[in-house]
Amino acid sequence: MKKVVAGVDIGGTNTVFGLVDKTGKVLAEGSLKTTDYPKINDFVQALTTAIKKLLSTKKEYTLIGIGIGAPDANYHRGTIEHAPNLAWKGIVPLADLIKSKIKVPVIVTNDANAAAMGEMIFGGAKGMKDFIVLTLGTGLGSGIVIDGKMVYGHTGFAGELGHMTVVKDGRDCGCGRKGCLEAYASATGLVRTTLELMSVMREESPLRDIPPSKLTSKKIAEAAAKKDPVALKAMNDTAEILGFGIINSIVFSSPEAIFLFGGLAQAGELLFAPVRKYLAKNNYVLFKNTVKILPSGISENNGAVMGSAALIWNGISD
Amino acid sequence: MKKVVAGVDIGGTNTVFGLVDKTGKVLAEGSLKTTDYPKINDFVQALTTAIKKLLSTKKEYTLIGIGIGAPDANYHRGTIEHAPNLAWKGIVPLADLIKSKIKVPVIVTNDANAAAMGEMIFGGAKGMKDFIVLTLGTGLGSGIVIDGKMVYGHTGFAGELGHMTVVKDGRDCGCGRKGCLEAYASATGLVRTTLELMSVMREESPLRDIPPSKLTSKKIAEAAAKKDPVALKAMNDTAEILGFGIINSIVFSSPEAIFLFGGLAQAGELLFAPVRKYLAKNNYVLFKNTVKILPSGISENNGAVMGSAALIWNGISD
Numbered sequence: 001m002k003k004v005v006a007g008v009d010i011g012g013t014n015t016v017f018g019l020v021d022k023t024g025k026v027l028a029e030g031s032l033k034t035t036d037y038p039k040i041n042d043f044v045q046a047l048t049t050a051i052k053k054l055l056s057t058k059k060e061y062t063l064i065g066i067g068i069g070a071p072d073a074n075y076h077r078g079t080i081e082h083a084p085n086l087a088w089k090g091i092v093p094l095a096d097l098i099k100s101k102i103k104v105p106v107i108v109t110n111d112a113n114a115a116a117m118g119e120m121i122f123g124g125a126k127g128m129k130d131f132i133v134l135t136l137g138t139g140l141g142s143g144i145v146i147d148g149k150m151v152y153g154h155t156g157f158a159g160e161l162g163h164m165t166v167v168k169d170g171r172d173c174g175c176g177r178k179g180c181l182e183a184y185a186s187a188t189g190l191v192r193t194t195l196e197l198m199s200v201m202r203e204e205s206p207l208r209d210i211p212p213s214k215l216t217s218k219k220i221a222e223a224a225a226k227k228d229p230v231a232l233k234a235m236n237d238t239a240e241i242l243g244f245g246i247i248n249s250i251v252f253s254s255p256e257a258i259f260l261f262g263g264l265a266q267a268g269e270l271l272f273a274p275v276r277k278y279l280a281k282n283n284y285v286l287f288k289n290t291v292k293i294l295p296s297g298i299s300e301n302n303g304a305v306m307g308s309a310a311l312i313w314n315g316i317s318d
Numbered sequence: 319m320k321k322v323v324a325g326v327d328i329g330g331t332n333t334v335f336g337l338v339d340k341t342g343k344v345l346a347e348g349s350l351k352t353t354d355y356p357k358i359n360d361f362v363q364a365l366t367t368a369i370k371k372l373l374s375t376k377k378e379y380t381l382i383g384i385g386i387g388a389p390d391a392n393y394h395r396g397t398i399e400h401a402p403n404l405a406w407k408g409i410v411p412l413a414d415l416i417k418s419k420i421k422v423p424v425i426v427t428n429d430a431n432a433a434a435m436g437e438m439i440f441g442g443a444k445g446m447k448d449f450i451v452l453t454l455g456t457g458l459g460s461g462i463v464i465d466g467k468m469v470y471g472h473t474g475f476a477g478e479l480g481h482m483t484v485v486k487d488g489r490d491c492g493c494g495r496k497g498c499l500e501a502y503a504s505a506t507g508l509v510r511t512t513l514e515l516m517s518v519m520r521e522e523s524p525l526r527d528i529p530p531s532k533l534t535s536k537k538i539a540e541a542a543a544k545k546d547p548v549a550l551k552a553m554n555d556t557a558e559i560l561g562f563g564i565i566n567s568i569v570f571s572s573p574e575a576i577f578l579f580g581g582l583a584q585a586g587e588l589l590f591a592p593v594r595k596y597l598a599k600n601n602y603v604l605f606k607n608t609v610k611i612l613p614s615g616i617s618e619n620n621g622a623v624m625g626s627a628a629l630i631w632n633g634i635s636d
Contacts, residue, residue: 129472147469152465152572154447154572155604156572157605159569159572161570163602175602176603177602244483247482251479251482252469252479253570254472254477255471284493284495286390286478
């Protein structure tokens with residue numbers, strides 16, 4: 001029998017899952033609408049039934065574990081805790097609930113940690129022992145690997161770099177505090193910076209014709225690609241503050257590489273070039289030219305499923 | 319034969335060393351003036367001769383290793399590299415030079431990492447797997463332990479939290495950059511904050527009678543103890559910014575405790591109380607009430623020697 005792992009990515013709207021072999025190949029996949037299951041027991045029933053159904057199509061494989069990426073997940077306890085974007089309130093013992101239906105090891109952690117594990121096992125961080133993945137989407141998530149091991153910390157919640165304070169008394173953050181990195185260096189942060197610049201700058205810009213509620217990081221990146229001065233400055237300012245966040249991470253753990261992933265990272269060199277420029281300019285001297293800034297080596301497509309599966313494949317040698 | 323370790327702390331002015339048993343007891347100690355040895359080979363000769371002399375007074379002990387804390391030390395390479403405060407320029411292969419004179423394992427790392435190792439093996443972090451030591455002296459040094467292991471990073475220089483950027487375009491730092499944590503949260507930083515406050519506030523203060531070049535963190539702490547309003551506000555502002563530095567470390571590695579060590583930490587509750595207050599106020603919600611702020615459990619007296627020795631004792635089980 002060949003071995004296979006189920007990778008599951010639970011999002012506020014959709015849950016995607018798949019069977020992943022040891023090379024990272026997704027053999028079969030499926031999805032559920034998370035919001036269809038306001039009761040956790042119903043969700044677990046639907047998810048485990050769907051995984052069993054996928055397995056029944058791959059009779060030559062035996063399931064050796066289930067890896068799950070989810071918001072506000074606690075690795076030590078196998079729980080989802082007080083997730084504001086999910087219907088399941090309080091502390092949800094997700095790993096135990098799933099193990100009661102399918103008797104294999106279950107590992108739960110947040111989606112950015114799963115992305116980092118995917119990068120290490122299947123992506124651009126193969127062979128690296130010290131690296132950080134930043135997921136630049138609606139918020140800023142992070143997964144940190146030090147000396148070959150994911151950092152979970154005393155609480156199991158380590159790696160919340162989006163909530164590093166970068167500007168004292170700065171922008172309101174969704175967490176209720178002010179000046180967090182994710183209020184600047186994320187897809188949403190880029191939109192906010194663009195709005196701020198439209199108030200400061202006098203240059204014309206096609207972005208001024210888009211209602212703020214419809215403005216996206218993608219539209220800003222497209223304008224920047226056409227050399228729109230407002231969009232270019234927004235990219236530059238976002239890169240500068242992301243650079244400070246990256247430097248504050250480098251002085252902590254001195255990684256070999258930082259991987260940028262997610263919607264904002266899809267701006268490509270429009271973001272990467274100024275990030276590298278500010279890193280060269282502002283980094284602490286001991287760490288100059290020691291850190292690579294890289295795009296993820298995993299496709300955005302099924303990266304979440306591969307990353308979640310990697311939680312189980314990590315440490316399995318045969 | 320009982321086992322003993324030599325712990326060595328190399329400072330810009332003095333080098334102290336001692337023989338430390340597995341309980342952390344310093345059996346014998348000595349010191350050299352670092353500045354008497356502008357040539358590294360002369361220094362190594364003098365140091366190894368002095369260690370052998372100490373050993374000759376403790377015939378019942380056998381030396382099993384030498385641990386060294388030094389500025390700008392690289393753990394991976396066993397070197398001191400481009401240390402601005404030492405006469406030895408370039409890259410000094412310290413571990414190899416010492417091993418050529420005394421054939422035992424030699425571990426070299428920076429002094430704050432040695433302090434953290436001392437805390438873990440002999441001090442208040444016994445039994446802890448995730449903690450950070452901040453040494454608040456002329457600068458701000460740090461030693462980071464994650465999952466029971468010291469963080470050295472890809473380069474061997476990890477743990478430079480003093481050079482986290484906390485204020486964009488802020489105070490000049492000795493490293494040539496601006497707004498580093500150590501320009502605010504250190505003994506020197508407290509003095510700078512006090513000078514700034516004397517320009518802003520109108521209250522009388524005995525600190526106004528001291529020439530700035532003679533102002534010290536000790537004098538400011540003494541004034542704060544007597545409720546001098548300038549000194550109290552300086553302590554408070556220092557604690558607030560140190561609090562942001564601590565929070566930025568917590569979101570990274572989620573430690574169980576942060577230990578404060580060094581000259582500024584000797585202000586005791588005048589510093590600890592406002593640090594705890596700002597941590598309660600400003601910490602990210604997932605980590606509230608998860609982190610203890612503690613004084614070091616090692617005496618300042620021979621803490622450096624004990625910490626350096628702990629580099630060797632760590633991992634030795636018998």
